[in-house]
Amino acid sequence: MxxxxxxxxxxxxxxxxxxxxxxxxxxxxxxxxxxxSFDCTDVPSASAFVCSLKDGMVGSAVRKRIEPVVTSTGAIFLRSVYRDRDWIYHDHVEIRIGDEVLRTATVLPTSPNMSRRDVQRTGSNVNRRRNGRNQRDDFVDERVSYRGADEGAIVKAIAEAGPAPVNMQLAGGPRTFEKTLSDDEKRLFAEAYELAGLLRARGATRE
Missing domain, CATH: 1.20.5 (Single alpha-helices involved in coiled-coils or other helix-helix interfaces)
Known part of the structure; x- marks a missing residue:
C-alpha cells in the first residue's frame, strides 16, 4: 500500500x-x-541585451518614429526618433488612440535620456558633385527615451489598440512631426509588450 x-x-x-x-x-x-522581429544588441559587460525596432531602408538617413525598447530583464520603455535634415527640437510625444490622448513627460535637454547630434556622412553612398568629388551629407538625429511608469502605460495602450488608429506627434519644439502608425508598427508594439512580459516571467522563475 x-x-x-x-x-x-x-x-x-x-x-x-x-x-x-x-x-x-x-x-x-x-x-x-x-x-x-527586432534589432537586439548584446551588452557583453552585463550579459544582457536591448531590443528596438529594425531600421528601414539601408542607407537612408531619415527616421521619424516612436518605438518600444525592451531589455533582457523585461523592462520596456518608449523612445522617439527624429532623423532628417533640420531640427525640430522635440522633447515629448503625444499619442491619440481613438478619442483618448496620452502624453509623455517632458524630457529636459540636459537629461541623459535626451540625445541631439549633428551627423556628417561622406563616401560612396552620398551624392557627388559634378566634378566627381564627394558631397558631404549632413543630417540631424534626435532621440528621446521616456522611462516612467506613465510611458510604460502608453506602450501598453498602443499594444492593445487593436484596429483603432494610433496617431503620434513629436512635440515641444518650434516645429512638430505627426504620423499615423502603420499596422506593422502597431503589431511590433504588441510583440514588444509580449516579449517584455515573457522575459520578466522567465527572470522570476530563475531567481
Whole structure:
C-alpha cells in the first residue's frame, strides 16, 4: 500500500516537472521568435541585451518614429526618433488612440535620456558633385527615451489598440512631426509588450 502511494506521488511529480519543463521550453521558443522581429544588441559587460525596432531602408538617413525598447530583464520603455535634415527640437510625444490622448513627460535637454547630434556622412553612398568629388551629407538625429511608469502605460495602450488608429506627434519644439502608425508598427508594439512580459516571467522563475 505504501509502495503504491509512493509510486503515485512520483507519477504526479513527474507530470508536474515535465509540464513545467515543456512550458519553459515553449516560453524560450516564443522569446526567440519575438526577438527576431527586432534589432537586439548584446551588452557583453552585463550579459544582457536591448531590443528596438529594425531600421528601414539601408542607407537612408531619415527616421521619424516612436518605438518600444525592451531589455533582457523585461523592462520596456518608449523612445522617439527624429532623423532628417533640420531640427525640430522635440522633447515629448503625444499619442491619440481613438478619442483618448496620452502624453509623455517632458524630457529636459540636459537629461541623459535626451540625445541631439549633428551627423556628417561622406563616401560612396552620398551624392557627388559634378566634378566627381564627394558631397558631404549632413543630417540631424534626435532621440528621446521616456522611462516612467506613465510611458510604460502608453506602450501598453498602443499594444492593445487593436484596429483603432494610433496617431503620434513629436512635440515641444518650434516645429512638430505627426504620423499615423502603420499596422506593422502597431503589431511590433504588441510583440514588444509580449516579449517584455515573457522575459520578466522567465527572470522570476530563475531567481
Amino acid at each position: 505504501q509502495r503504491r502511494a509512493v509510486a503515485t506521488v512520483l507519477v504526479v511529480l513527474g507530470v508536474t516537472w515535465g509540464g513545467a519543463t515543456a512550458s519553459a521550453q515553449d516560453s524560450d521558443a516564443r522569446i526567440a521568435r519575438l526577438k527576431r
